[in-house]
Amino acid sequence: MKAAQLMKYDKNFDLKVNDIPVPAIKSDEVLVKVKVAAVNPLEMLIGTGSVKLIQDYDMPVTMGNELTGVIEKVGDKVTDFKNGDAIYTRLPIESIGAFAEYVAVKSDAIAPLPSNLDFVTGAAAPLTGLTAYQGLHEELNAQAGKALFIPGGSGSFGQMAVPIAKDLGLRVIVSGNAQARERTLAIGADQYLDYQAVNYWEVLKDVDYVIDTLSPDEFDHELSIIKPGGRLLSLRTGPNKQFAIDRNFSKLKQTMFAMASAKFDRKAGQKDVQYRFIFVRSSGEQLRKISKIIEANQIVPAVDPTKFEIEDINDALALVRSGHPQGKVVIQF
Structure with a gap:
């Protein structure tokens, strides 16, 4: 083959x-x-x-x-x-x-x-669906009634994350390009910010959770809008010591990840925010749950x-x- x-x-x-x-x-x-x-x-x-x-x-x-x-x-x-x-x-x-x-x-x-x-x-x-599902359920431990912001959430990740978040009972805010506004609102987003027209860090505050899809360059802006006790989950910034601990990595790897992410963990700690990183794993059981959300919301x-x-x-x-x-x-x- x-x-x-x-x-x-x-x-x-x-x-x-x-x-x-x-x-x-x-x-x-x-x-x-x-x-x-x-x-x-x-x-x-x-x-x-x-x-x-x-x-x-x-x-x-x-x-x-x-x-x-x-x-x-x-x-x-x-x-x-x-x-x-x-x-x-x-x-x-x-x-x-x-x-x-x-x-x-x-x-x-x-x-x-x-x-x-x-x-x-x-x-x-499956990859974006599982990333969103595991990110919301496991890394953020997201609770109904709280607010989630997804900067750069108008792409393929947001297509899956928004309906999964709404299924959890979250209030969902997304930023992205103007062309994606209507389709993102149509799949359940409560608020949409055109990144070319507004800076999200100037209009948002006291958000419970942020899922970063952009880059480490956005870290400070994202931290600034999260309320104390909130969580920041990044798909891009990189793994930290907590990531290594959760996966039972060796003490050596835990130390290496801690050193690599020290700046980000320190900044998050100063704001009383937990920083998380995700590297999505396979799960047929979770995919079956995601399939129900896909079918119920006719997500394509x-x-x-x-x-x-x-x-x-x-x-x-x-x-x-x-x-x-x-x-x-x-x-x-």
């Missing part, structure tokens, strides 16, 4: 399309014929070696973190799926490999494809219209690197 593989970590990495064997499955796994795989900024972090301390890979490694597909074989201990089932998944971080014609994956990491999504739009949902994630196949993987990566896709970039098999 064809698979797009990383041969070595490199700041200017490319992937090589190799012919490798179809994987064998274990008793708790299924073999999935991949229909569509999504290309994410996470690929850049993995390919450059930026997340080696969190997850290091033996080379070559087949890349790709989320996909849709059809089950072709089930392991002896798998009882809740059968051949022919359409599924979607965020693959376990230790065994990625969506950029391939087939993938073996544990059955507890997959879920049936939501009824209102096809293979293309479905591939754009935006997908960039450019057509890519596996031979075009480096062109797809280049589009993601550019920062200007018109939705999730996907490759189709």
